[in-house]
Amino acid sequence: PPRGMPSLVAAAVLGLAGQAAALQMGARPSVVRAHRAASYMQTSTQMQSLLSANRDLVASLASVAPDMSEVGRLRFALAFPDPVEAKANLKETAAWRAGAGRAMVDSAAEAVAKATAGGGWDNEPVRAAAPHAAVINPYITPENIVTLSTDDGDLVYVIRASKIDDKAMMSKVTVDQFVDFLLYVKEVHRVVVDARSERTGRLCNVVFANDITGTRKAPDPLFAKALTASSKSYENLYPSLAGPTMILNLPLILQAFVGFFKPLFPKSVQARLKFERAPFLSKLEDLTPLTTDDSKRKSFLREVANLLDEGFFGSKSRM
Numbered sequence: 001p002p003r004g005m006p007s008l009v010a011a012a013v014l015g016l017a018g019q020a021a022a023l024q025m026g027a028r029p030s031v032v033r034a035h036r037a038a039s040y041m042q043t044s045t046q047m048q049s050l051l052s053a054n055r056d057l058v059a060s061l062a063s064v065a066p067d068m069s070e071v072g073r074l075r076f077a078l079a080f081p082d083p084v085e086a087k088a089n090l091k092e093t094a095a096w097r098a099g100a101g102r103a104m105v106d107s108a109a110e111a112v113a114k115a116t117a118g119g120g121w122d123n124e125p126v127r128a129a130a131p132h133a134a135v136i137n138p139y140i141t142p143e144n145i146v147t148l149s150t151d152d153g154d155l156v157y158v159i160r161a162s163k164i165d166d167k168a169m170m171s172k173v174t175v176d177q178f179v180d181f182l183l184y185v186k187e188v189h190r191v192v193v194d195a196r197s198e199r200t201g202r203l204c205n206v207v208f209a210n211d212i213t214g215t216r217k218a219p220d221p222l223f224a225k226a227l228t229a230s231s232k233s234y235e236n237l238y239p240s241l242a243g244p245t246m247i248l249n250l251p252l253i254l255q256a257f258v259g260f261f262k263p264l265f266p267k268s269v270q271a272r273l274k275f276e277r278a279p280f281l282s283k284l285e286d287l288t289p290l291t292t293d294d295s296k297r298k299s300f301l302r303e304v305a306n307l308l309d310e311g312f313f314g315s316k317s318r319m
Contacts, residue, residue: 047201050074057083065094071194074203079239093237101187101237104131104180108187126188131180132173139169143286147189148301153196153204154243155189156304160287162214166223178226186230186238193241205243209304213249213282244308245269248278276307 051058051070054077061073064087073090080086097105107129114125127137144163148156170178193204219227234242280303289296 045201047071047074047197047203050078050203054078057081057086061086061090064090068094069194069198071197071203075238075240079235089236089239096237101183104184105187107131108184108191112188112191130184132177133181135172136169136178136181139165142288142291146287146290148290148297150207150301150305153193153200153202154207155193155204156207156209156301158209158211158281158287158290158300160211160213161219162212162216163286164223166220170220170222170226175222175226175229178223179229182226182230183233183237186234186241190238190241203240206241207243207304207308208245209248209278209281210246211248211278211281211287212251242272244272244274246274246276246278246304246307248276249282250275274307278303278307 051074054074057077058070058073060083061068061076065073068090076086076090076093080089111126111129115122127133130136144160146158148158150156173181189206193206196202196204218224278300280299284290284296290300291297
């Protein structure tokens, strides 16, 4: 490849994978449909098993954050098995949620309540309530980022980086404003997956599907700075929320550099990292059909399920 190309694309990948929050909540129902019942029955004891295995730590964390749900405390216990570390991180998170992050946390909870009031999912209240929505929403659309649901209740971020005009967007907002926006969407997703976890008995997560199709340049520096600032808080504020991080459709010329890319990711992301091909996704001009065409949405989710079924971790030689 051309000199410097691996580093350039690595910057593009690193700028998004594992840290690009779901900038657009896809307009998919958040309710669990009846046909999913059988799948949930198989995993209905997962939460019970995890809670039993971590009973003492989960119980002790209640003294640090008495208002946090059992699911929330379980996520901290799983991420920080050492009681001292778990309590320190939870204390910091509880302080943030009651202080600097309180307005955003309250706004997200209210938005999700409105979005689910009709029994399905109305995306408009969530988009409208996002911090600095009037400026950011025109750049974050279903063309470039959507959030879908798997039959098991997980959320799937689908990000087509090449369709985001990050330079234009960052000329309108500050880094801090965009970080606020990113944290808001992470909070929305936390509310959704925690509610599903409590309802189904399965600890639900968020899968990252970062589509590199069409990517030819690194992210705008200010955009990358905002993503980095947001990602630094992700593991502490939202532990055990992220599932696999998939880098999809890496250009053929760069597939030989997978071994070069992986060590550049944070260790917490490396453990969940998968480099894969998603042929169906790569053929879409943009991501809009995933929210407007039910057959295409199902085809893509089948593609994701197949990729995840082949192994939760690592990368494959075939791409």
